[in-house]
Amino acid sequence: MLTKLALTGFKNRWRDYLVLFSGLIMSSAIFYMFEALATNQDFLKQNTSISMVGIIFQFGSVLLTIITLVYISYANSFLLSMRKRDYGLFMLVGARKSKIGQLIWLETLLVGIVATVVGVAIGTGLTAGISQLLINSMNLSLHHLAAWYFPAALTTLLLYVGLFLLAGLFNLITLTKTPALKLLHSNEQPNRPQLKPGRQILEVIIGLVAIGIGYWSMANLGTLQLAGIGIALVTIVLGTYFLFNAIFVWLMVLLKRLPFAQRGLNGFTLSQLSFRIRNYTKMLSIVAMLFALALGAITVGMGFHTQTPLMAASSNAYDMGIVNATSAEKRQITALNPTTNVTYHFKAGKKAVYYQASEFNQHPFTTIEMRAKAQLDYKRVTQNAKQLSKSSLIYQLMQLQGSQHQQTAPVFLSSQDYQKLPQTEQHLTVFATNDVTQHLAGLKQLATTQRHRDKGLDKGMLGGRYGNYVMINGMYSGLEFMGLFLGIAFLAMLASCLMFKILSGADADKHRYVMLDKIGTTKRQLRGAINKEIAVLFILPGIVGVIHVLFGLQMFKMLMITSPYTGIWLPFVIFAGLYLLYYLLTINIYQRIVLQ
Amino acid sequence: MQTLIMTVSDLHKTYGKPGTKQYEALKGIDFSVQPGEFVGIMGASGSGKTTLLNMLATLDQPTSGEVTIHQQPITHLKGNQLADFRAKEIGFIFQDFNLLETMTAFENIALPLTLQKVATKKIKPAVEAVASQLGIQDFLSNYPNELSGGQKQRVAAARALINEPAMLFGDEPTGALDSKSARELLDLFTKINWEQAVSILLVTHDPFSASFCQRILFIKDGKIGQELQRGTTSRTDFYQQILDNLGTFEQ
Numbered sequence: 001m002l003t004k005l006a007l008t009g010f011k012n013r014w015r016d017y018l019v020l021f022s023g024l025i026m027s028s029a030i031f032y033m034f035e036a037l038a039t040n041q042d043f044l045k046q047n048t049s050i051s052m053v054g055i056i057f058q059f060g061s062v063l064l065t066i067i068t069l070v071y072i073s074y075a076n077s078f079l080l081s082m083r084k085r086d087y088g089l090f091m092l093v094g095a096r097k098s099k100i101g102q103l104i105w106l107e108t109l110l111v112g113i114v115a116t117v118v119g120v121a122i123g124t125g126l127t128a129g130i131s132q133l134l135i136n137s138m139n140l141s142l143h144h145l146a147a148w149y150f151p152a153a154l155t156t157l158l159l160y161v162g163l164f165l166l167a168g169l170f171n172l173i174t175l176t177k178t179p180a181l182k183l184l185h186s187n188e189q190p191n192r193p194q195l196k197p198g199r200q201i202l203e204v205i206i207g208l209v210a211i212g213i214g215y216w217s218m219a220n221l222g223t224l225q226l227a228g229i230g231i232a233l234v235t236i237v238l239g240t241y242f243l244f245n246a247i248f249v250w251l252m253v254l255l256k257r258l259p260f261a262q263r264g265l266n267g268f269t270l271s272q273l274s275f276r277i278r279n280y281t282k283m284l285s286i287v288a289m290l291f292a293l294a295l296g297a298i299t300v301g302m303g304f305h306t307q308t309p310l311m312a313a314s315s316n317a318y319d320m321g322i323v324n325a326t327s328a329e330k331r332q333i334t335a336l337n338p339t340t341n342v343t344y345h346f347k348a349g350k351k352a353v354y355y356q357a358s359e360f361n362q363h364p365f366t367t368i369e370m371r372a373k374a375q376l377d378y379k380r381v382t383q384n385a386k387q388l389s390k391s392s393l394i395y396q397l398m399q400l401q402g403s404q405h406q407q408t409a410p411v412f413l414s415s416q417d418y419q420k421l422p423q424t425e426q427h428l429t430v431f432a433t434n435d436v437t438q439h440l441a442g443l444k445q446l447a448t449t450q451r452h453r454d455k456g457l458d459k460g461m462l463g464g465r466y467g468n469y470v471m472i473n474g475m476y477s478g479l480e481f482m483g484l485f486l487g488i489a490f491l492a493m494l495a496s497c498l499m500f501k502i503l504s505g506a507d508a509d510k511h512r513y514v515m516l517d518k519i520g521t522t523k524r525q526l527r528g529a530i531n532k533e534i535a536v537l538f539i540l541p542g543i544v545g546v547i548h549v550l551f552g553l554q555m556f557k558m559l560m561i562t563s564p565y566t567g568i569w570l571p572f573v574i575f576a577g578l579y580l581l582y583y584l585l586t587i588n589i590y591q592r593i594v595l596q
Numbered sequence: 597m598q599t600l601i602m603t604v605s606d607l608h609k610t611y612g613k614p615g616t617k618q619y620e621a622l623k624g625i626d627f628s629v630q631p632g633e634f635v636g637i638m639g640a641s642g643s644g645k646t647t648l649l650n651m652l653a654t655l656d657q658p659t660s661g662e663v664t665i666h667q668q669p670i671t672h673l674k675g676n677q678l679a680d681f682r683a684k685e686i687g688f689i690f691q692d693f694n695l696l697e698t699m700t701a702f703e704n705i706a707l708p709l710t711l712q713k714v715a716t717k718k719i720k721p722a723v724e725a726v727a728s729q730l731g732i733q734d735f736l737s738n739y740p741n742e743l744s745g746g747q748k749q750r751v752a753a754a755r756a757l758i759n760e761p762a763m764l765f766g767d768e769p770t771g772a773l774d775s776k777s778a779r780e781l782l783d784l785f786t787k788i789n790w791e792q793a794v795s796i797l798l799v800t801h802d803p804f805s806a807s808f809c810q811r812i813l814f815i816k817d818g819k820i821g822q823e824l825q826r827g828t829t830s831r832t833d834f835y836q837q838i839l840d841n842l843g844t845f846e847q
């Protein structure tokens with residue numbers, strides 16, 4: 001009987017349950033995605049040479065667990081607020097407390113398990129989809145990546161079921177300890193926004209100091225090592241919380257005094273926000289942190305991506321050298337529209353590779369000369385035979401000479417001396433295109449045919465820009481992938497956290513909008529009010545998150561050769577686009593709930 | 597004869613879509629209201645009072661029939677026109693106050709003005725004027741949960757009146773109040789009706805509230821059964837008259 005009642009309650013509120021379920025599924029899916037990388041030791045070891053990555057993942061796991069905790073507590077209070085009235089009614093009609101307790105517990109656990117199982121399944125799909133997308137669009141080479149990874153699924157399931165067991169217990173205690181009447185009338189009452197200047201100034205100071213410590217420790221990761229990351233995470237989250245707490249209420253009260261507040265629904269929106277903000281400060285500080293992590297991860301990932309061709313370009317002035325290129329290969333080279341394309345003749349001796357000086361005087365060889373320290377600061381130096389023979393940069397020519405002659409020094413002879421040599425003449429074609437990354441397919445083909453002829457190249461390095469590009473890309477692919485993948489996962493997590501929190505308040509807001517409608521507010525004004533209110537909740541953590549990132553990128557100065565701030569606009573724009581999508585989705589669903 | 601402020605002709609309302617279980621809540625209602633009149637609509641619970649009021653106040657659409665306010669047909673208003681009409685021509689007071697609990701009394705009262713984009717300078721004097729008329733000038737900075745039921749209902753009345761509407765609608769506005777607050781509110785209605793010539797339409801099942809009206813329409817099973825004019829009778833005598841009438845009307 002009671003079970004049946006509980007089920008009808010379920011049916012009546014399927015919309016709210018849909019919000020609840022999709023939120024939880026999203027959260028567990030993302031947690032799984034993260035764990036699929038974090039628990040996969042083979043993947044981590046194979047794809048990064050940086051030992052810290054494993055530990056960064058450990059920190060990430062802890063952080064994500066804390067966020068999940070907060071997320072589930074929100075989800076649970078949403079569930080509880082949905083069911084309070086129903087269970088209060090059951091009690092009024094005389095249902096036994098123990099029976100109701102059982103039901104609550106069962107319901108909470110059921111919601112949790114179903115959502116988690118579905119979440120893991122979706123997470124597996126997302127992992128496969130996103131990694132394929134990233135691998136293809138970013139040209140990554142990865143090993144041991146598995147979309148379905150059992151330990152990850154197990155971790156996710158254990159954590160979520162454990163948390164829901166706790167949540168069920170909590171619900172059982174709250175609902176059975178509260179008198180039935182109180183359950184029936186437990187609408188939240190707004191509190192008067194409190195202005196306590198002394199306390200708020202103190203909060204601002206604590207907040208700023210905490211954030212300052214966090215930024216400082218990120219910039220000094222070299223000396224602080226791992227502790228720095230821990231310190232930064234804690235202090236920045238706390239600092240952000242204090243700042244939001246202190247500034248927001250004050251800001252709302254101040255804004256309300258301006259004439260702006262007395263136009264249209266602005267006053268209403270400000271009231272809504274100050275009414276909400278107590279509930280939101282914790283959430284917003286976590287979202288700001290996640291925002292920073294996500295954006296930071298994407299920025300670093302893309303940083304490695306832009307860095308790869310730059311590093312390759314600083315290694316050699318030529319894309320590739322081909323020994324004894326066939327005429328077919330020569331045609332392929334021409335098809336690439338090379339900016340330089342020179343063929344030098346040589347004869348290979350035991351101790352030296354002999355070239356004719358005249359050929360090098362006619363077509364000087366370009367070398368890359370590094371300027372001091374900063375690695376990607378280089379200039380191109382064109383050298384003739386005489387200059388080249390004295391130059392230490394001659395190794396750049398040697399790298400192009402194929403596997404057999406890679407260790408053999410070039411010697412430049414006069415034409416007569418060259419003619420006298422008994423060895424058969426061979427030739428070396430060197431060429432450069434405008435951009436390696438634009439001709440990857442063509443270059444790969446050339447590399448393959450060449451390897452066919454010169455088996456040594458399989459093990460040894462191909463040399464030239466293309467060969468270096470392939471090697472560096474292999475080294476960085478793991479980092480790029482992790483950065484982008486984590487960035488997307490964190491973004492999805494933070495945005496669904498925010499969305500879920502906002503939507504869970506929609507039901508309580510409904511009557512306010514109905515009322516506004518009754519006193520003659522146009523639909524346009526109502527929609528405008530909703531859009532503005534939610535925009536503030538999205539933008540605030542966004543701004544703070546961006547500031548955190550700008551400081552947080554300091555950490556990567558050690559890891560990256562180019563400045564982590566180069567080309568930063570691109571990840572920022574992509575990120576803003578995705579964030580905007582979430583915002584649009586949120587206002588859309590919210591309006592559906594609130595405005596019928 | 598003065599032009600009528602409101603006319604209602606042959607109003608029907610059937611709940612439920614065709615094909616499903618239908619219920620005819622209003623079965624042809626006709627009446628009109630003079631400018632400045634204070635009209636009561638009485639009837640037992642379930643007789644269709646709220647349904648009727650919702651049609652008159654543009655909160656719901658009738659199945660057939662027409663309502664005009666200030667000669668303007670209102671049953672087919674939509675979108676911005678509807679919102680404009682609600683904001684400018686009519687005011688409501690509900691049993692459950694319907695205040696925004698996130699805003700102070702002042703902000704609640706000012707809301708219709710800000711919605712109409714009235715100049716900021718004019719808002720404060722307007723709110724203070726209507727608040728002192730209703731005796732709530734000292735509570736303007738309070739939030740609704742810091743007010744008593746009677747005070748809340750007076751705030752709601754102030755919000756309904758601030759746009760100087762042609763008609764004020766009340767659906768059991770005293771329903772959630774104790775008898776003292778109820779009496780104070782009804783006295784205020786009488787005063788406003790007298791001083792500002794606002795027409796008031798009050799729906800109630802309570803004879804005491806109804807005795808403040810000048811004319812009472814009795815509704816039963818979705819039709820107007822009877823009409824009672826107060827004329828020059830004193831309020832207490834009118835109250836007795838209503839009680840007697842209810843005895844025979846409801847039997």
Ligand SMILES: Nc1ncnc2c1ncn2[C@@H]1O[C@H](COP(=O)(O)OP(=O)(O)O)[C@@H](O)[C@H]1O
Nearest residue numbers: 611612619621640641642643644645646647648
């Ligand atoms: N939305 C609705 N759908 C179906 N029936 C309704 C609806 N609203 C009211 N009714 C029915 O119409 C009749 C009149 O209701 P109502 O106008 O609320 O009565 P009153 O306000 O006089 O108590 C009642 O029998 C009620 O059950």
Ligand SMILES: [Mg+2]
Nearest residue numbers: 645646647767
């Ligand atoms: Mg009613």
